[in-house]
Amino acid sequence: MRRSIFAVALAALALAAGTAGAADVKMAYVGEISGSIAVSGGNFRDGVILAVEEINARGGILKEKIALTLYDTQTNPGVARSQMQKAIDGDPYVILGPIFSGNVKVTLQMVQQAEIPDFIGGEAAELTTLGSAYLFRTSFGQQIGMPKIANYIRDELKAKTVALIWVNNDFGKGGRDKLMKELAARNIKLVADVSTESGQVDFAADVVKLKAANADAVFVYSNEEECARIMREARKQGLKGPFVGDTTLLSQKTIELAAEAANGVVGHVGLTADAPIPAVTEFAQRFQKRFNYKPDHNGIKGYTAVYAVKYVTEKKIGKFDRKALAKIMHGLTITPQEEPGILMETTWDNVGEIDRISFLAEVVNGKQNISKVLPKLGK
Amino acid sequence: MADILQLLVAGLATGGIYALVAVGFTLLWQTSQTINFAQGEFVMLPAFFVLIAMGYFGLPFWPAVAVGGAVSVVVLGLLFKKWMVDPMIRHGVLPLVIATIGLAILMKEMVREFYGADAWPFPALAATTDVAVLGAVFSVQSLIILAISLAVVAALQFFLNGTRTGRCMQATAQNPTVARLLGIRVDRMILYTFLINGALVWVASLLITPIYLAKFTNGEWLGLYAFIAAIIGGFNQVRGAIVGGLLLGVVDNFAAAYISSQYRTAIPLMILIVVILFRPQGLLGRVEERTV
Numbered sequence: 137m138r139r140s141i142f143a144v145a146l147a148a149l150a151l152a153a154g155t156a157g158a159a160d161v162k163m164a165y166v167g168e169i170s171g172s173i174a175v176s177g178g179n180f181r182d183g184v185i186l187a188v189e190e191i192n193a194r195g196g197i198l199k200e201k202i203a204l205t206l207y208d209t210q211t212n213p214g215v216a217r218s219q220m221q222k223a224i225d226g227d228p229y230v231i232l233g234p235i236f237s238g239n240v241k242v243t244l245q246m247v248q249q250a251e252i253p254d255f256i257g258g259e260a261a262e263l264t265t266l267g268s269a270y271l272f273r274t275s276f277g278q279q280i281g282m283p284k285i286a287n288y289i290r291d292e293l294k295a296k297t298v299a300l301i302w303v304n305n306d307f308g309k310g311g312r313d314k315l316m317k318e319l320a321a322r323n324i325k326l327v328a329d330v331s332t333e334s335g336q337v338d339f340a341a342d343v344v345k346l347k348a349a350n351a352d353a354v355f356v357y358s359n360e361e362e363c364a365r366i367m368r369e370a371r372k373q374g375l376k377g378p379f380v381g382d383t384t385l386l387s388q389k390t391i392e393l394a395a396e397a398a399n400g401v402v403g404h405v406g407l408t409a410d411a412p413i414p415a416v417t418e419f420a421q422r423f424q425k426r427f428n429y430k431p432d433h434n435g436i437k438g439y440t441a442v443y444a445v446k447y448v449t450e451k452k453i454g455k456f457d458r459k460a461l462a463k464i465m466h467g468l469t470i471t472p473q474e475e476p477g478i479l480m481e482t483t484w485d486n487v488g489e490i491d492r493i494s495f496l497a498e499v500v501n502g503k504q505n506i507s508k509v510l511p512k513l514g515k
Numbered sequence: 516m517a518d519i520l521q522l523l524v525a526g527l528a529t530g531g532i533y534a535l536v537a538v539g540f541t542l543l544w545q546t547s548q549t550i551n552f553a554q555g556e557f558v559m560l561p562a563f564f565v566l567i568a569m570g571y572f573g574l575p576f577w578p579a580v581a582v583g584g585a586v587s588v589v590v591l592g593l594l595f596k597k598w599m600v601d602p603m604i605r606h607g608v609l610p611l612v613i614a615t616i617g618l619a620i621l622m623k624e625m626v627r628e629f630y631g632a633d634a635w636p637f638p639a640l641a642a643t644t645d646v647a648v649l650g651a652v653f654s655v656q657s658l659i660i661l662a663i664s665l666a667v668v669a670a671l672q673f674f675l676n677g678t679r680t681g682r683c684m685q686a687t688a689q690n691p692t693v694a695r696l697l698g699i700r701v702d703r704m705i706l707y708t709f710l711i712n713g714a715l716v717w718v719a720s721l722l723i724t725p726i727y728l729a730k731f732t733n734g735e736w737l738g739l740y741a742f743i744a745a746i747i748g749g750f751n752q753v754r755g756a757i758v759g760g761l762l763l764g765v766v767d768n769f770a771a772a773y774i775s776s777q778y779r780t781a782i783p784l785m786i787l788i789v790v791i792l793f794r795p796q797g798l799l800g801r802v803e804e805r806t807v
Contacts, residue, residue, distance in 0.1 A: 340525035341771035
């Protein structure tokens with residue numbers, strides 16, 4: 137009897153061990169699921185989840201299913217550090233996020249020391265100048281986007297003066313500094329420089345300042361929620377545009393939150409679900425079906441990051457090797473023919489900066505209309 | 516000059532909303548010695564009641580608003596009193612205060628968990644047009660917000676001063692023991708106060724959410740501003756809450772425009788400190804004697 141019980145227990149143990157032995161590849165999403173950047177972080181997370189589900193449905197990466205763990209930074213740098221440490225302690229293959237540039241900055245060294253490739257959503261220009269060999273962007277830095285939009289202001293809008301309203305965080309400050317430099321280089325005068333706070337809800341006073349500046353164009357550079365509130369207040373007070381922005385002002389979430397107040401805004405978008413690219417359109421449809429809302433550029437960022445990892449691991453390395461992945465990513469170009477999940481041809485340089493085609497767009501009747509496709513900088 | 520007028524009107528509109536919320540604070544304090552630190556979340560919630568009525572039950576906007584109002588009065592008025600205030604007030608004011616702080620956190624996290632952490636658009640009560648007066652352009656929305664806030668406050672004042680029930684409520688606030696001796700149903704008067712507060716926060720929510728979007732964090736700053744407005748105006752005077760709210764809205768706007776956007780939150784807090792130091796009963800409040 138005792139032997140039977142022992143045998144059964146041993147068999148159960150072996151079964152459990154056998155099940156545990158079918159290893160998963162761990163990925164960690166460390167991002168803004170709540171807080172003032174929850175809109176962006178939520179989109180990025182959902183893009184990641186969609187990619188993980190698709191890849192797992194086809195057998196995973198190198199026959200191992202992806203086990204994704206979510207960590208919420210609450211858009212707070214202090215919390216971001218503790219969550220990133222928790223994620224690192226879980227020994228993931230790669231980390232996805234944060235999206236908020238301030239959180240990327242405070243966790244960058246931790247990721248570098250842990251030698252884990254980190255695919256970030258942050259767009260502040262300085263992030264790729266901080267010397268991390270494990271940091272990879274999923275969208276343009278501001279140093280790529282701002283020259284393009286400055287050209288647009290000069291050549292298409294023919295504006296001689298610009299009033300700028302920006303969010304006072306790492307993302308906003310970086311964008312403001314880059315834009316000021318690009319405008320000055322094109323002899324465009326900045327006649328108002330209005331800083332606002334992250335999470336701010338009341339923009340009445342700020343819009344009054346913009347009105348008083350009487351500029352040829354108003355440049356709005358803030359996070360999605362704040363952009364929507366600014367546009368609502370601007371329309372409420374009758375502030376005349378044109379309103380110009382880079383990515384966040386024209387994002388799907390901003391359009392949804394601002395409703396008719398977003399109509400007429402123009403600008404540069406690095407990524408958009410309305411891009412005239414069939415793969416992007418199909419992705420947007422799958423995303424909408426899965427999550428019941430239309431993705432913005434952050435959803436595309438999260439989605440393509442996971443597929444980039446899959447491609448490099450399967451096609452370039454053939455095993456799970458974090459250091460090799462980081463090394464190969466530098467200078468790599470992935471085309472949609474090689475990996476359909478990448479959606480558009482994407483190149484990473486030796487500091488993790490990204491290069492892709494981008495778009496000029498206008499919001500018409502609640503939708504982004506792409507007016508021009510801009511080539512990669514490398515072409 | 517045009518800028519000043521625009522800032523004044525925008526500030527009065529925001530201040531009108533602060534006044535509505537601050538009046539709720541003072542009413543609850545006067546009649547039931549309740550300091551409700553969940554008042555900000557009470558303003559945040561009705562917007563989500565309306566969104567749920569529209570999104571999940573498919574109601575058109577105005578019926579959803581009516582449903583939201585009814586739910587607000589019942590949940591944030593009646594149930595709040597029966598389930599939180601009545602059991603806790605026996606233990607004193609401080610335990611109730613702490614309980615309302617906990618309630619604020621609970622409500623905020625429940626919205627975040629069950630509805631979402633994102634901001635959500637909310638339909639405006641009026642079209643986003645503007646009107647030019649004396650060279651200044653005023654938003655019609657701001658004018659409507661100001662008008663509705665003042666109308667609600669005026670109606671409340673009329674109710675409190677001009678009706679028998681209102682005067683009974685005032686008597687209850689002044690001296691519940693004597694009011695009881697005079698045959699006033701004190702418990703019922705206190706209940707009415709809570710129901711009125713439920714209605715006030717519903718109106719405030721409808722006015723503020725179209726501009727600020729529906730988000731679970733809205734209550735944090737709104738509750739703080741309304742509390743400051745009530746203290747500045749006078750915590751034991753409804754008129755004080757009105758003046759405090761309007762003053763705060765205007766000062767906040769002018770501070771952001773002419774001093775600093777970064778320090779706009781500090782200005783009201785500095786005013787609060789000055790008022791507490793030099794006129795602790797508030798601008799229109801009366802000094803309360805203590806029995807020894």
